[in-house]
Amino acid sequence: MPEPLLEVSDLRIRFGGFTAVDGLSFSVRPGEVLGVVGESGSGKSVSMLGVLGLIRTPGAEISGKVVFRGRDLLALKNAEMRAVRGREIAMIFQDPMTALTPVYTIGWQIAEQIRAHEKISKRAARDRAVALLGEVGIPSPEQRVDSYPHEFSGGMRQRAVIAMALSCNPALLIADEPTTALDVTTQAQILDLMRRLRADHGSAVVMITHDMGVVSEIADEVLVMYGGRAVERGSRRQVFHTPRHPYTWGLLDSVPRVRGARARRLPTIPGTPGAAGRGCPFADRCAHSFAACAEVPPLTGESGHLDACWLPEEKRTR
Amino acid sequence: MAGYILRRFGAAVLVLFAISVLVFLIFFATPGVDPAARIAGKNADPATLAQVRASFGFDKPLPVQYALMMKHLFISHDLTSFVNRGTLVIPQIVEAVPVTLSLVVGAAVIWMVLGVGMGTLAGAMRGTLVDPLVMLLGVFGVSLPVYWLGEVVNLVTQKELHDSVFSWVPPLGYAPLSEGVGQWALHLLFPWLTLALLYAGIYARLLRGELINALNEDYVRTARAKGLSERRILVKHALRCSLIPIVSLFGLDFGALVGGAALLTEVVFGLPGVGKLTYQALQNLDLPVIMGTVLYAAFFVVLANAVVDVLYARLDPRVRRA
Amino acid sequence: MSTLLKATDVVKHFRAGRGRAVQAVNGVSLEVRSGETLGVVGESGCGKSTLGRCLVRLTDLTSGRVEFQGRDITTLSRRALRPLRPAMQLVFQDPYASLNPRRTAGDAVAEPLRIHGYGDAAAIRKRVAELFDLVGLARTHLDRYPHEFSGGQRQRVGIARAIALNPELVVADEPVSALDVSVQAQVLNLFSDLQEELGLTYVFIAHDLGVVRHVSDRIAVMYLGEVVEVAGAEELYAAPAHPYTDALLSAVPEIDDGADAPRRERIVLTGDVPSPIDRPGGCSFHPRCPVARDRCRTERPALRVLDAAPGRQVACHFPASP
Numbered sequence: 001m002p003e004p005l006l007e008v009s010d011l012r013i014r015f016g017g018f019t020a021v022d023g024l025s026f027s028v029r030p031g032e033v034l035g036v037v038g039e040s041g042s043g044k045s046v047s048m049l050g051v052l053g054l055i056r057t058p059g060a061e062i063s064g065k066v067v068f069r070g071r072d073l074l075a076l077k078n079a080e081m082r083a084v085r086g087r088e089i090a091m092i093f094q095d096p097m098t099a100l101t102p103v104y105t106i107g108w109q110i111a112e113q114i115r116a117h118e119k120i121s122k123r124a125a126r127d128r129a130v131a132l133l134g135e136v137g138i139p140s141p142e143q144r145v146d147s148y149p150h151e152f153s154g155g156m157r158q159r160a161v162i163a164m165a166l167s168c169n170p171a172l173l174i175a176d177e178p179t180t181a182l183d184v185t186t187q188a189q190i191l192d193l194m195r196r197l198r199a200d201h202g203s204a205v206v207m208i209t210h211d212m213g214v215v216s217e218i219a220d221e222v223l224v225m226y227g228g229r230a231v232e233r234g235s236r237r238q239v240f241h242t243p244r245h246p247y248t249w250g251l252l253d254s255v256p257r258v259r260g261a262r263a264r265r266l267p268t269i270p271g272t273p274g275a276a277g278r279g280c281p282f283a284d285r286c287a288h289s290f291a292a293c294a295e296v297p298p299l300t301g302e303s304g305h306l307d308a309c310w311l312p313e314e315k316r317t318r
Numbered sequence: 319m320a321g322y323i324l325r326r327f328g329a330a331v332l333v334l335f336a337i338s339v340l341v342f343l344i345f346f347a348t349p350g351v352d353p354a355a356r357i358a359g360k361n362a363d364p365a366t367l368a369q370v371r372a373s374f375g376f377d378k379p380l381p382v383q384y385a386l387m388m389k390h391l392f393i394s395h396d397l398t399s400f401v402n403r404g405t406l407v408i409p410q411i412v413e414a415v416p417v418t419l420s421l422v423v424g425a426a427v428i429w430m431v432l433g434v435g436m437g438t439l440a441g442a443m444r445g446t447l448v449d450p451l452v453m454l455l456g457v458f459g460v461s462l463p464v465y466w467l468g469e470v471v472n473l474v475t476q477k478e479l480h481d482s483v484f485s486w487v488p489p490l491g492y493a494p495l496s497e498g499v500g501q502w503a504l505h506l507l508f509p510w511l512t513l514a515l516l517y518a519g520i521y522a523r524l525l526r527g528e529l530i531n532a533l534n535e536d537y538v539r540t541a542r543a544k545g546l547s548e549r550r551i552l553v554k555h556a557l558r559c560s561l562i563p564i565v566s567l568f569g570l571d572f573g574a575l576v577g578g579a580a581l582l583t584e585v586v587f588g589l590p591g592v593g594k595l596t597y598q599a600l601q602n603l604d605l606p607v608i609m610g611t612v613l614y615a616a617f618f619v620v621l622a623n624a625v626v627d628v629l630y631a632r633l634d635p636r637v638r639r640a
Numbered sequence: 641m642s643t644l645l646k647a648t649d650v651v652k653h654f655r656a657g658r659g660r661a662v663q664a665v666n667g668v669s670l671e672v673r674s675g676e677t678l679g680v681v682g683e684s685g686c687g688k689s690t691l692g693r694c695l696v697r698l699t700d701l702t703s704g705r706v707e708f709q710g711r712d713i714t715t716l717s718r719r720a721l722r723p724l725r726p727a728m729q730l731v732f733q734d735p736y737a738s739l740n741p742r743r744t745a746g747d748a749v750a751e752p753l754r755i756h757g758y759g760d761a762a763a764i765r766k767r768v769a770e771l772f773d774l775v776g777l778a779r780t781h782l783d784r785y786p787h788e789f790s791g792g793q794r795q796r797v798g799i800a801r802a803i804a805l806n807p808e809l810v811v812a813d814e815p816v817s818a819l820d821v822s823v824q825a826q827v828l829n830l831f832s833d834l835q836e837e838l839g840l841t842y843v844f845i846a847h848d849l850g851v852v853r854h855v856s857d858r859i860a861v862m863y864l865g866e867v868v869e870v871a872g873a874e875e876l877y878a879a880p881a882h883p884y885t886d887a888l889l890s891a892v893p894e895i896d897d898g899a900d901a902p903r904r905e906r907i908v909l910t911g912d913v914p915s916p917i918d919r920p921g922g923c924s925f926h927p928r929c930p931v932a933r934d935r936c937r938t939e940r941p942a943l944r945v946l947d948a949a950p951g952r953q954v955a956c957h958f959p960a961s962p
Binding site for chain 3: 153156184192214252270272
Binding site for chain 1: 445535536537539540541542543544545546547548550554555558559562633634635636
């Protein structure tokens, strides 16, 4: 088994009295796609922003260890961290409509990133931008490189954003809901593109999403988060074929499918997502909760399939 | 882009034409009032009235009257003030323009430097003590009325401390550039500062707000994820986008001030600019002069608007297509 | 089953400047039967929301005809529509935007009752409490403000408001797309419970194909302002006749949970949806259609009943045989 590229241990992020991420640990191996799923407030986006040092809220406390290629990112100086961001770890965000600065051309913005990390001429950076735009499937990239963001459709913008993220050949790409704002046919195009690029560039990917279908299509490993904690972790097969945590069961059941039998009523998880107080964060919405749930369950398991639940083995069936 | 500029200035010319027609109608075609009597001023003698009637062709149809009026204004430049007998209006305005331009351009430079500097500092240092301190300074500037501040400045520099600290301050009034840049600047220094203080406060506040919004935008987060330096993010991304509304406001303020809105400053500091000219003309009901200055002001406001729109398109690519 | 709502050749264009028009809805004909749920599905910009607003006359039609309960409401004035309003209600995507932030949830639900003269204050209070029970909100929620609710609870308030006056028809425009999946399931269940209890008829507009399949009896698929296919939910998903429907369904990312139904082969459409300002000639889907032939480029296919399967309609020259 290869060394992990990124190893996060006991990551905690607090804003004032609110704990957004509570002792999160996970790792990503080179070239692997980790799908991070959860609902709003699960801490899935915040934790990745924390990994990249992008949390700017005054008074935010971040602790734990984020080891990337042997260095603890949380201990790096600002300038050292900047050299990692964009070059070794790139991140793309949900809304392609607002992710690009409106007053510069697409090519300028891609070249800016390349030139922030490499000593090359403007001309060469521009040529690279053209090549990248072609690679992500933008038609006639020599012309489109001089377009402004508003002249692109949503799908094209997300392609441009991906081209920019890949411009320095990062070892890790963090994608925060990259297809959520897109239509389903465009989403299919972008997922296709990400699969292809991963094969060509060999970047590892952390894919943050709320869509179980997207994870099922693209992830090798899956991390399910709830209330700032990891509740289940394992290979895609393990998590989707034999889910162990009641929250994962709920998530899988409550999605209306496009195939299979139609139930009149959908199975639901009662209540609304949100961090609970002490104990298992899911306890107050869980149909199976019992006395033991007053304590936080540890993330344990065998052969890489871990879950954080006190439920005994014989009750682990949906 | 060239097409856009052409269209925009075409529109500006049309607006100017419309304003000139409107002004003309107000002065010449208001029913029940004899325009000749208005032009000739209070207590004009019959000879003057007759002269005005002939010169403006009041017996002819309105379009001809309009053409005659425009001819007096723009071609023969012989529109005459009847209050100050025989003074030609156009040369008066031409003389006043450099004074106003000197005042406004200098003040504009100061307030833009101060406003952008203060706004950027406060916006970028949000969450520290610098932000509220700078903003307090801004509020201070905004809340001092020009006429009051100007009088206080004059009191201090011309009277109370004139013999000690401010002995270098020249008497009130204007020194043209031909007397040397030093004298010109020295005469205008306090008017500049007085006028600039108000606008600097407004611009700093506005820019701070825009900057704080911009720093929370997704594209700034993208810029951080690209590994750019904070300085580059601030200047190239956040500030660049925040300046768009500032520039448009600046154009309008500048146009209005050159058009005569710097009147209070000019009056307080005894500067013979367009504002002061308008002020005097209004006091004497000197209609030909008022007409001239109104058209002049309209010209600058419309021009400033057009320049702003072109600049806006230059700064914001999203506007260009529209 | 009787027809509750009938739309015939509904067209809605918006002006887009320079004499051009956004052809948001372009000749849509459909029927909504009493007691059923008609799903309207399509990607952003396909005109599904505009169609929804046309169906309840929240906007005027450019042309075409809408009949509600057998009565032509196409050209009724606002006044004439008023007595019909209680019978047709709308639920929006973002309940937060459609609720007044300074009014309590109880007030919000009481408002339509007051406007349409439901009864005295006591009767209204009783009805509001009843509605809160019906949509699964606690009585303690009556005095809360919108910002104190979660997204799911706000949508429940929106639904309570819509059903307050015992409507026949509820048009729901993306009512669950802003909600988390676990909450989405709760709200979908509420929709089906209310339908069963109150005998409601729904037009359910959404982009999520799983959601639409779950709630709908019949489904209309829209593309570029046109309905390209209408079929029963099961039939449509089992065997789409229109190539666009086929591509749309194949693009949905599916959860592979080990149940070994073979998944559909993915058809990745190239390019983007054309602008509704510059619609392609012929079949509007032809530039992206994997099976387009010459005829598709010149001749616009009409929505017609499939010979092989009555009850299914498709607008395609070469439909797949179900």
